[in-house]
Amino acid sequence: MSVIKVEEIGISFGGVKAVDHVSFCVNEGDVFSIIGPNGAGKTTLFNLVSGVYQPKFGKVFLEGADVTGLEPQVLARRGLSRTFQNLQVFFRMTARENVMVGRHLKEERGLLAHLLALPATARQNRESAASADVYLERVGLGAYADTPASAMPYGALKRLEIARALAAEPKVLLLDEPAAGCNAVETEEIEKLVRKIADEGTTVVLVEHDMKMVMRISDRVHVLEFGKTLAEGTAEEVRTHPKVIEAYLGTHGSKEAAVALG
Amino acid sequence: MRKLMSNRLVVPAFLALLVVALAFVMPSNFYFRVAALVWISALAVIGLNLLMGFAGQVSLGHAGFFGLGAYSVAILPAQFGLHPVIALIAGAAGCALLAFVVGRPILRLKGHYLAVATLGFGILVSMVISNEAWLTGGPDGMPVSRLTLFGWRARGADTWYWITGGLMVVGALLAVNLVASPTGRALRALHDSEVAARVVGVDVARYKLIVFVISAIYASVAGSALALVNGFITPDAAGFLHSIQLVTMVVLGGMGSILGSVVGAAVLVVLPQVLTVFHEYEHLMLGFMMMAFMILLRSGIVPSLSTLIAGRRA
Ligand SMILES: Nc1ncnc2c1ncn2[C@@H]1O[C@H](COP(=O)(O)OP(=O)(O)OP(=O)(O)O)[C@@H](O)[C@H]1O
Ligand SMILES: [Mg+2]
Numbered sequence: 001m002s003v004i005k006v007e008e009i010g011i012s013f014g015g016v017k018a019v020d021h022v023s024f025c026v027n028e029g030d031v032f033s034i035i036g037p038n039g040a041g042k043t044t045l046f047n048l049v050s051g052v053y054q055p056k057f058g059k060v061f062l063e064g065a066d067v068t069g070l071e072p073q074v075l076a077r078r079g080l081s082r083t084f085q086n087l088q089v090f091f092r093m094t095a096r097e098n099v100m101v102g103r104h105l106k107e108e109r110g111l112l113a114h115l116l117a118l119p120a121t122a123r124q125n126r127e128s129a130a131s132a133d134v135y136l137e138r139v140g141l142g143a144y145a146d147t148p149a150s151a152m153p154y155g156a157l158k159r160l161e162i163a164r165a166l167a168a169e170p171k172v173l174l175l176d177e178p179a180a181g182c183n184a185v186e187t188e189e190i191e192k193l194v195r196k197i198a199d200e201g202t203t204v205v206l207v208e209h210d211m212k213m214v215m216r217i218s219d220r221v222h223v224l225e226f227g228k229t230l231a232e233g234t235a236e237e238v239r240t241h242p243k244v245i246e247a248y249l250g251t252h253g254s255k256e257a258a259v260a261l262g
Numbered sequence: 263m264r265k266l267m268s269n270r271l272v273v274p275a276f277l278a279l280l281v282v283a284l285a286f287v288m289p290s291n292f293y294f295r296v297a298a299l300v301w302i303s304a305l306a307v308i309g310l311n312l313l314m315g316f317a318g319q320v321s322l323g324h325a326g327f328f329g330l331g332a333y334s335v336a337i338l339p340a341q342f343g344l345h346p347v348i349a350l351i352a353g354a355a356g357c358a359l360l361a362f363v364v365g366r367p368i369l370r371l372k373g374h375y376l377a378v379a380t381l382g383f384g385i386l387v388s389m390v391i392s393n394e395a396w397l398t399g400g401p402d403g404m405p406v407s408r409l410t411l412f413g414w415r416a417r418g419a420d421t422w423y424w425i426t427g428g429l430m431v432v433g434a435l436l437a438v439n440l441v442a443s444p445t446g447r448a449l450r451a452l453h454d455s456e457v458a459a460r461v462v463g464v465d466v467a468r469y470k471l472i473v474f475v476i477s478a479i480y481a482s483v484a485g486s487a488l489a490l491v492n493g494f495i496t497p498d499a500a501g502f503l504h505s506i507q508l509v510t511m512v513v514l515g516g517m518g519s520i521l522g523s524v525v526g527a528a529v530l531v532v533l534p535q536v537l538t539v540f541h542e543y544e545h546l547m548l549g550f551m552m553m554a555f556m557i558l559l560r561s562g563i564v565p566s567l568s569t570l571i572a573g574r575r576a
Contacts, residue, residue, distance in 0.1 A: 050461060052457055052461075071460065072457070072461045073460045073461075073463050073464060073465050073466070075461075076460070076461055076462055076463035077463055081461055081462060082461050084457070084458065088455040088457055088458035089454070089455070090450065090451045090453075090454040090455060090458065090459075091454050092454055092518070093447070093450055093454070097447060097450075100447055101447050101448065101451040101459065101462055101464070104447075104459075104462055104463045104464050105462070105463035107444040108444070109444060109445065111445060111472065113443075114439065114440055114443030114444065114445045114446070115436045115439055115440050115443075116436070116439065117439035117443070121443050121444075124443075124444060125442065125443065161458075164462060165462065167462070168462045168463060
């Protein structure tokens with residue numbers, strides 16, 4: 001069954017069709033990658049799917065239910081979470097507290113109990129802290145638990161966002177360039193982590209420029225260019241697709257892209 | 263030691279000790295009175311700090327709620343024979359409701375736009391209070407009947423010192439509890455990134471409204487306390503200048519610091535009293551000192567000093 005289905009979705013900004021009639025389905029437990037040159041509309045597509053932007057047309061289905069136009073916090077409740085290409089970290093909080101916010105939907109939210117610090121609230125705080133530590137360990141940030149996010153290096157913050165999103169126990173996780181700006185070792189760690197997340201049953205939709213990583217871990221790859229779908233298929237199919245090769249060579253002309261695509 | 267310092271109860275406990283300890287060194291009634299005014303301002307500033315320092319939402323109209331709380335204990339007992347304590351609670355409930363109604367549309371705004379909208383709200387309240395002279399006495403103000411509890415009349419600066427000090431400590435305790443709770447984390451999170459908070463399920467609009475209502479209740483209770491202490495109230499309590507003063511106390515003491523709220527209130531209440539020795543240069547000195555504070559301790563007195571001290575130790 002497809003966990004997430006996008007139908008003919010689109011939005012434009014002042015005449016620029018940032019995303020234009022894009023459709024795809026993602027199967028449960030898959031790693032589904034969206035690739036394309038800079039400005040192709042990948043992040044905008046994530047914003048449409050996660051409710052940050054309202055689509056001008058088209059529909060989004062989550063586990064078969066129409067969730068088009070629902071707000072991000074409502075989608076989160078239904079099991080969709082994400083990370084951001086440009087870091088969206090709670091910089092005034094520690095790493096642990098960042099991930100504790102990810103537990104928000106699992107927490108007791110009685111305001112009076114919070115004001116009075118009733119035993120239930122203290123217990124809740126301990127529980128959230130304990131599970132935050134588990135998620136920090138999972139992304140390899142256990143040592144940073146008490147560090148203010150503002151004092152953490154960039155690569156760690158990327159993983160902190162993943163831990164925070166995982167803490168919400170999503171069914172679908174959207175990762176927008178998790179390895180951007182990371183060194184080779186960090187990139188490899190993130191690749192392993194993404195694989196593990198998918199193996200444990202969470203569906204992953206991935207936007208990533210590191211083609212080697214994309215080609216290795218994706219069950220399917222969807223290629224965007226100028227907001228439109230260029231191709232979709234398995235990594236192998238996409239890599240050898242003439243239009244894809246042309247798009248990457250044409251717009252970038254970089255050797256790297258050619259090599260990566262094969 | 264580290265564990266002790268990180269306990270959230272350290273600050274309210276310290277404030278409680280401070281209230282008790284200061285009572286022993288106060289040389290005269292005048293000092294008790296000034297201290298009571300500090301505790302009252304501190305209460306309002308703690309509430310405003312929850313909104314500004316923790317949730318990152320500015321309000322330039324909080325004196326509006328302060329004034330409504332003050333006039334509640336003036337008007338309700340006089341017009342309807344309500345007990346002042348009931349009037350205080352009714353005022354707080356009314357302010358909570360008003361904050362809820364006004365907050366819904368206003369809190370969608372951000373930054374400067376939110377500042378101007380809350381400013382407008384504050385001005386509106388103070389205009390109504392000034393204009394409805396039949397009820398409020400207009401610009402001249404109105405008297406407030408004395409508080410009587412179980413046949414015992416609350417009077418004298420030292421009595422009010424204890425009552426307002428107690429209110430302030432309770433306010434600080436509730437505030438630190440809130441900050442350390444799931445609600446507090448949601449508030450601090452939306453301050454740094456609304457979109458990141460939303461994608462993990464935080465209903466940002468709802469949490470902004472919650473903290474706006476809570477801060478309005480703090481302001482209202484502080485206003486009621488001031489009216490009862492002074493036995494008289496004027497529209498200045500609800501005025502624009504008072505709103506600015508409250509915001510200044512938050513920023514000066516330290517955004518996101520409960521202890522800072524009290525320090526900010528203390529500085530701005532006590533400093534003008536001290537500076538009267540400079541006679542006609544009083545306001546000039548006050549202005550210079552505030553600028554100096556902000557330049558030297560740019561994240562507010564308490565946060566700046568604690569980083570300074572932490573840096574020394576390390
Ligand atoms: N909020 C916005 N307002 C106006 N234009 C926008 C907005 N968001 C995106 N765009 C435009 O939409 C297009 C797609 O941008 P988007 O960020 O989705 O690309 P991308 O594929 O994520 O690129 P990159 O690989 O650089 O991250 C660009 O032309 C961009 O300028
Ligand atoms: Mg992008």
